Amino acid sequence: MKITEGVRKYAAEQAISGEEALAKGMAEKSKHFVEKGAEVHAKA
Numbered sequence: 898m899k900i901t902e903g904v905r906k907y908a909a910e911q912a913i914s915g916e917e918a919l920a921k922g923m924a925e926k927s928k929h930f931v932e933k934g935a936e937v938h939a940k941a
Contacts (some may be wrong), residue, residue, distance in 0.1 A: 908918035 904915055905916050908915050911918060
């Protein structure tokens with residue numbers, strides 16, 4: 898539930914739809930994942 902609330906809040910702040918907010922968020926997380934080495938299990 899907390900994630901849904903966060904997506905709705907982000908979408909409202911950005912004046913975009915929920916679907917657009919999810920797509921944008923996933924693109925940002927994907928970029929961050931690749932920058933960190935695209936490893937499923939991060940080294941400690």
